[in-house]
Amino acid sequence: MKTRIFSLAGIAVLLALCIAAPQMLDAYSLGVALQLLSWIALTQSWVTFSGLTGYVSLGHAVFYGLGAYVMALLWQSAPLWEILLGSGFAGALLALVIGYPALRVSGPYFVILTLGLSEFFKYIVIAVEAGLESSGRLIFGAPDPETLYYIMLLLAVVATLLTWGLARSRWGAGLRAIREDETAAETLGVPVTFLKIAAFVISAFIPGVVGAVWVLRTTYFEPMQLFSPTTSFTIVTMAIIGGSDRAPGPIFGAAFIVLLSELLWARAPHVYLVILGVLLVSFVLFVPKGISGQLAWLMRRRRA
Amino acid sequence: MDQLASTQLLLSALVLASIYALVALGLNLIYGTMRLLNVAHGELMMLGGYTSFWAFELLGVGTLWSMFGAIALTAALGALCYVTVFRYVVRNRELAARLESNSLLIFFGFSIIIQNGLSIAFSADQRSYTYLNGIFALGDARVELNRLAVLGVGAAATAACVLFFRFSRLGLATRALIQQRDAASLVGINADRIQLLVFCVGFGMAGLAGSLVSMTETVTPFGGFPYTISAFIVIILGGLGNLTGGILGAVLLATIEIYGVALTSSAYRSILVYGVFIAILFLRPQGLLGRKMR
Amino acid sequence: MSFLRVENLTRRFGGIVALHDVSFSMEKGEILGLMGANGAGKTTLFSLIAGNLPPSSGHILLEDEKIDGRGPHRVNRLGVARTFQIVRPFATMSVLDNVMVGALYGRSRTLSQPKAREKCRAILDEVGLADRADLPAAALTLAGRKRLEVARALATEPRLLLLDEVLAGLNASEANDALDLIRHLRDSRMLSIIVIEHVMKALMRLSHRILVLHDGRKIMEGAPAEVANDPRVIKAYLGETRDA
Numbered sequence: 004m005k006t007r008i009f010s011l012a013g014i015a016v017l018l019a020l021c022i023a024a025p026q027m028l029d030a031y032s033l034g035v036a037l038q039l040l041s042w043i044a045l046t047q048s049w050v051t052f053s054g055l056t057g058y059v060s061l062g063h064a065v066f067y068g069l070g071a072y073v074m075a076l077l078w079q080s081a082p083l084w085e086i087l088l089g090s091g092f093a094g095a096l097l098a099l100v101i102g103y104p105a106l107r108v109s110g111p112y113f114v115i116l117t118l119g120l121s122e123f124f125k126y127i128v129i130a131v132e133a134g135l136e137s138s139g140r141l142i143f144g145a146p147d148p149e150t151l152y153y154i155m156l157l158l159a160v161v162a163t164l165l166t167w168g169l170a171r172s173r174w175g176a177g178l179r180a181i182r183e184d185e186t187a188a189e190t191l192g193v194p195v196t197f198l199k200i201a202a203f204v205i206s207a208f209i210p211g212v213v214g215a216v217w218v219l220r221t222t223y224f225e226p227m228q229l230f231s232p233t234t235s236f237t238i239v240t241m242a243i244i245g246g247s248d249r250a251p252g253p254i255f256g257a258a259f260i261v262l263l264s265e266l267l268w269a270r271a272p273h274v275y276l277v278i279l280g281v282l283l284v285s286f287v288l289f290v291p292k293g294i295s296g297q298l299a300w301l302m303r304r305r306r307a
Numbered sequence: 308m309d310q311l312a313s314t315q316l317l318l319s320a321l322v323l324a325s326i327y328a329l330v331a332l333g334l335n336l337i338y339g340t341m342r343l344l345n346v347a348h349g350e351l352m353m354l355g356g357y358t359s360f361w362a363f364e365l366l367g368v369g370t371l372w373s374m375f376g377a378i379a380l381t382a383a384l385g386a387l388c389y390v391t392v393f394r395y396v397v398r399n400r401e402l403a404a405r406l407e408s409n410s411l412l413i414f415f416g417f418s419i420i421i422q423n424g425l426s427i428a429f430s431a432d433q434r435s436y437t438y439l440n441g442i443f444a445l446g447d448a449r450v451e452l453n454r455l456a457v458l459g460v461g462a463a464a465t466a467a468c469v470l471f472f473r474f475s476r477l478g479l480a481t482r483a484l485i486q487q488r489d490a491a492s493l494v495g496i497n498a499d500r501i502q503l504l505v506f507c508v509g510f511g512m513a514g515l516a517g518s519l520v521s522m523t524e525t526v527t528p529f530g531g532f533p534y535t536i537s538a539f540i541v542i543i544l545g546g547l548g549n550l551t552g553g554i555l556g557a558v559l560l561a562t563i564e565i566y567g568v569a570l571t572s573s574a575y576r577s578i579l580v581y582g583v584f585i586a587i588l589f590l591r592p593q594g595l596l597g598r599k600m601r
Numbered sequence: 602m603s604f605l606r607v608e609n610l611t612r613r614f615g616g617i618v619a620l621h622d623v624s625f626s627m628e629k630g631e632i633l634g635l636m637g638a639n640g641a642g643k644t645t646l647f648s649l650i651a652g653n654l655p656p657s658s659g660h661i662l663l664e665d666e667k668i669d670g671r672g673p674h675r676v677n678r679l680g681v682a683r684t685f686q687i688v689r690p691f692a693t694m695s696v697l698d699n700v701m702v703g704a705l706y707g708r709s710r711t712l713s714q715p716k717a718r719e720k721c722r723a724i725l726d727e728v729g730l731a732d733r734a735d736l737p738a739a740a741l742t743l744a745g746r747k748r749l750e751v752a753r754a755l756a757t758e759p760r761l762l763l764l765d766e767v768l769a770g771l772n773a774s775e776a777n778d779a780l781d782l783i784r785h786l787r788d789s790r791m792l793s794i795i796v797i798e799h800v801m802k803a804l805m806r807l808s809h810r811i812l813v814l815h816d817g818r819k820i821m822e823g824a825p826a827e828v829a830n831d832p833r834v835i836k837a838y839l840g841e842t843r844d845a
Contacts, residue, residue, distance in 0.1 A: 059408045104589040111344050111407045111547065115539045116588050122536070123581035130578060173705045173712065180702045183691035190651055190685075192677035192706035192757050232532075236415065243412060273423040280419035287412045288392070291401060404692060 006302075021156055025149045033148055037220065039261045040155040044213050045234075046241045046253035047162035051169050052206035053239075054247030056199055057182030058109065061235050062117030065124050066094035066207040068230035070214030072128055075140045075224035083146065087154070087212050094211025095204045097124075102200040109185070118232065125230035132226060140224040154216050162209045167250035169205075178202055240279065244286050246293025255294040314448035316569055322454050324561035325461030329516040330534055331541035331553040332468055333509035339485040339548030340505045341397060343410035347418035348513050348538055349531025351381050354421065355517030356526035357429060363436045370438055371456065374518040381514025385506035388417070393506070394499070418531070425528035433525040453522040460519055464512065469550055481505060485548050540584045602665060604629040604793055605650075605761060610659035612645055619645040621817040622659070627810075629760075630791045632783070634798065634808030634825070638837070641814040643797045644686055647763045650795075651683040652676035663761065680708045680760035684750035684767060686797070690738035697721055697734040699749055700756045707757020721756055728752045728782060744775045748782075755786065762786070762794045768803055776800065780807055805829060813837070 024036055045067065053060045070090035077086045101120055108116055132138070145151075169175050177198050180188035189195045218224050237260070245256020260279070267275035290297050330348065337345050355377035362373035392413065396402045402409050439453035472478035480496045481504070516534075517526075524530075541560050545552030560580065567579040603626035612620040620642040627633045635643050648654040650661055652673040661669040668676050682703075691699050697718070704717040711717040725731045728748045733741065738749060747767045754762060764783065768776045780803055786792055798804040804811065805825040812822045815837040821828060828834055 057405065057408070059411065108588055108592045111338070111411070112543060112588060112592065114344070114408065114411055115543060116585065118536070119540070119581050119584050119588075123578065123585055126577040126581065130574060133574065173714065176698065176702050176705055179694060179698075180691050183694060184689045186653065186673075187685065187689035187691065187753075188702065189673040190653065190677060190683055191703045191753055192674050192708065192710075193702060194674045194706075239412065239415075273426045276423040277420050277427070280416040280423070282416075283419070284392070284413050284416035287409050287416070288396070288402070291409075 018160075025152055030148065033152060035261065035265060037148065037152050037155055039257055040152070040159040041213050041217060042237070042241060042257035042261060043254055044155065044158040044162040044209050045238050046245070046257050047159070047166045047250070048206045048209040048213075049238045050242055050247050050250075050253055051162075051166050052202045054166075054242060054252070055170065055175060055178035055182060056202055058106070058199065058203075059114045059239065060117045060203075060206075061114050061232070061239065062119075062121035063206075063210055063238055064230055064232060064234035065121035066097065066210040067214035067217070067234055068121075068125065068128070068226065069093050069097055070211030071218035071224055071229040072214075072226070073211070074215035074218050075142060078142050078219075079144065087215050090215035091208040091212040094207040094209075094214075098204045098207035099200070102203045103196075106196065106199045106203065118235070121230065121232060121235060125226055128226045128230065142219060142222045142224070145219040145222050148220070151216055151220050155213070158209055158212055158216070163250050163254065165205070165209075166253070169202075170249055174198060174201070240283050242293075244282060244293055246295035246297075248292065249295055249299070251298075252293050252295040255298075259294065314446050315450075316565055318445070318448055318450050318454070318458075320558075320561045320565040322458045322461075323565060324558045325458045325465065326516055326520060327537055327541050327557035327561055328465045328554045329461045329512055329519075330538040331545070331557055332465055332550065333512035333516075334538045335542045335545075335548060335550055335553045336468075336472075336481075336505045337509040338542065339550070340481060341393070341410075341502055342406050343393060343396075343414070344407055345414045345509070346411055346535055347414045347421060347531075349533065349535035350418045350421040350425075351384070351510055351513035351531070352517030352520065352534050353425060353526060353528065353531040354384070355381055355514030356521035356530075357425065357434070357517075358514070359518040359521045360434045360436055360526050363438060370453075370518060370522050371460075374460070374515055377514040377518035378511040381517075382507040382511035385508075385510030386503060388510070389503050389506040394502070397502070418535075422528045422531070429528070431528055433527050435521075435525040438522055451523070457519045457523060461516070464515055465554065468508065468512065469554070472550060477501070477504065537580070540580065543584070544587060603627065604631075604664060606660075606662040606665075607646075607650070608660045608662070610646070610649060610661065611657045612642075612649055612654060613657045618817050620649070620656075620814075623814070623817075623819045624659075625812055625819065625822060627793055627795070629793055630787060631793055632787055632807055632809050633793075633795045634804040634811040635795055635814065636798075636801075636804060636811055636828070636834075637814035640816075642817040643814055644765060645817075646814070647683055647765055647795075647797065650676075650761075651681055651763060653683075674706070677706075677757055677759075678708050678710070680758070681763065682707065682754035682757045682759035682761070683763035684747075684754055684765050686765040686769070688743075688746040688750050690741070690746050690749055692739040693737055695735050696730055696738055696741065696749060697725065699738050700724060700752045703753040703756030707759070709756070709758035721752075724752050724755050727785075728755070729778070743770050744772075744779075747771065747779070751782070751786075760793065762792050764794060764796045766797055766799060768798055768800050776803060783807060801829075 025033055028036060045063065049060065049063050070093060073090040073093045074086055077089065105113065105116055105120065177188065177193045180193055181195050181199060185195055214229060218229065241256035241260050242253055244259055245254065246252030263278065264275060286293065330352065334345055334348050337343050358377040358380055359370045359373040362368040362376060363370065396410065439456055441452045442449050443452055443455060472481055481501050483496055484498060484501055537560065541556040542553050544559055545556030563583050564576060564580055568576050606626045608624050610620055610623045623646065637643050649656050652668065652671055652675065655670045660667055663679060663681065666679065668679055668681065691702065700721040701717055704711045704721050711720060722731065722734060725734050728751055730745060730748050730752060733745065741749060751767060768779055771779060783794065787794055796804065796807060808825055810823065811825050811828040813820050813828060813834050820833050820837055821831055
């Protein structure tokens with residue numbers, strides 16, 4: 004009970020800090036905070052699907068990129084909120100369409116398929132843009148960073164609540180059962196196809212919105228960048244390092260990597276990436292439950 | 308349509324197919340015996356490519372010699388990887404429970420390390436050199452000697468590997484392991500030794516492929532990724548773990564790529580390749596030639 | 602009206618006929634033993650009834666409702682639960698959470714989690730796993746995992762329970778406990794149970810009736826004493842196990 008009050012208080016303080024941040028931070032730091040929030044939202048979304056079902060998606064960049072594309076196409080032709088929702092629905096719709104055939108495939112086939120799908124749509128968008136004779140789209144009159152920050156904060160909070168709620172819900176039990184043993188799960192009455200597709204669709208919505216916000220931040224849409232597989236890989240790395248079975252995981256993972264990148268990226272990008280690779284390997288080998296899982300385990304041991 | 312019937316296109320397809328077959332072979336061996344997905348395969352190729360590039364630039368040694376160095380280097384790396392990391396992964400119950408995704412993440416870590424390690428060591432510049440660039444006329448087709456070398460060495464190495472795994476004692480044991488891990492250890496097959504062998508051969512073939520490719524394409528630290536993807540497509544087309552299926556997959560992908568681009572435009576190359584790949588998995592979830600899983 | 606009717610069930614795998622034209626029926630509350638050498642088609646029959654495999658031809662009716670070709674989760678919701686010969690626990694989940702999956706999704710569809718938890722704790726108590734409820738399933742012994750299989754199946758509130766070699770690999774006293782448990786389940790819930798078992802003596806003691814499969818065909822069906830003395834059974838079943 005006591006730890007519960009503490010953690011609730013901690014969350015409240017953290018949230019208050021997040022809300023007050025734009026008043027306290029300079030432009031550069033606000034940019035970093037925005038980045039952190041976007042990675043939290045993306046990684047949480049990934050966890051609601053891949054973390055719980057064990058179907059590793061290496062293609063979440065496609066939803067992010069699609070959301071950005073929708074925003075780049077529709078900007079100033081509709082109110083901001085409508086386009087943002089539209090971007091989310093575009094991601095979810097794509098997940099719904101590809102979900103049924105893609106989720107019949109499992110294991111390594113699924114992993115490579117998601118990567119392939121993401122690259123496929125990237126080149127489709129590139130071809131469409133080339134057909135329209137547009138080489139990159141500039142966005143004029145984008146909202147100020149502070150507004151974007153609050154939208155991103157909202158997204159990160161919603162994504163976190165979603166993971167938190169889903170992980171402890173009836174659906175969460177079903178999804179975990181699918182991860183552990185799909186055949187056993189369906190024999191116990193779990194509607195595996197439905198649940199997998201539902202989780203996939205849910206996990207595609209927020210990345211769509213995040214992509215839309217991010218293109219407003221960079222004010223430039225370039226498919227190679229926004230559909231880059233690096234985005235998908237970074238999400239997976241953050242989830243693994245933070246822990247992919249519970250809501251605090253992505254927050255730890257994203258914070259850790261954004262911090263590392265801040266320390267090293269500008270000065271020695273290659274060194275940063277080598278360290279990232281070493282961390283990923285070490286976590287998979289030695290800390291498979293991630294930072295959050297390890298912390299939970301340590302706390303349980305101290306209590307016992 | 309004349310253009311499609313040309314020897315030139317056929318040769319291009321064969322050259323590409325021989326590289327794909329070689330790259331896919333290594334991937335397939337490691338996946339087949341140990342269920343490990345090596346997404347660092349393209350980076351190993353680049354290591355092989357750099358070996359040949361530097362051998363040529365610094366020592367003036369031709370690729371047809373330095374490719375042995377590339378094989379030795381990558382094979383040694385394979386042995387190192389197996390002994391330090393994957394022997395532990397395969398034996399650890401918790402890690403082995405989700406071997407495929409875990410191995411994928413570990414190899415992904417390796418690929419980032421190799422890419423950026425190469426960047427630190429050799430900078431991100433594109434490297435290329437001129438070697439065996441004489442033109443050989445074959446009927447109406449004209450082809451550089453180095454492409455013929457790629458075709459010849461690639462096909463020979465692939466054939467040698469397939470024959471080895473088909474007919475030798477060790478090869479038989481390896482295929483037994485691919486078919487049935489548990490049963491194989493029961494009949495006294497030393498899985499550890501075979502896994503080490505497979506890592507050496509698999510990595511070595513990637514190194515060889517990279518060395519060959521460096522004669523005709525530029526080498527960069529980040530140039531391996533497209534090859535990894537193509538290799539995955541090839542082995543999924545052929546059925547994971549199916550060595551001869553991989554060769555068919557390589558011919559199929561190379562044909563689609565070369566003739567598809569000839570029919571449309573090179574701008575559609577990626578769409579074509581990924582499109583075929585996705586269509587096949589959507590229609591036949593177990594791969595084109597693969598057996599049903601479970 | 603029979604509780605379960607299996608009509609002319611056939612299942613082929615490529616060119617191999619795993620199950621050939623098998624028909625039988627059973628009543629509510631009956632314990633039916635399923636006997637046969639390895640590869641006789643027993644587990645295939647379970648997979649067909651539970652919906653894990655569609656039949657090549659033939660039908661399965663549960664209280665006159667056709668259940669074949671529906672897919673395992675729908676069949677489970679109609680009241681068929683099975684265990685697996687090679688146990689399939691959700692390894693990293695706790696024992697209680699394993700059972701919860703059955704309660705939350707099976708025929709019972711207990712949607713409220715506190716209620717489901719209460720129910721699952723009672724079931725764990727019944728099968729003797731109450732003290733291990735919070736351990737990860739991977740930490741259980743083989744006997745424990747077999748009990749967990751049964752507990753999970755029970756949590757779905759089945760009408761028909763299919764038990765695939767729940768005694769195999771258990772020592773004598775564990776096996777005795779398991780037999781008592783099966784009888785208790787049948788008595789407390791009027792469950793119909795089909796049991797696959799290699800331990801002949803146990804099967805004879807437990808079953809009301811026994812059905813013998815050989816090479817995918819039903820070769821006889823009858824009371825345990827009848828079956829044990831039937832020359833065809835002795836030849837087909839015992840003869841073959843002696844060779845093996």
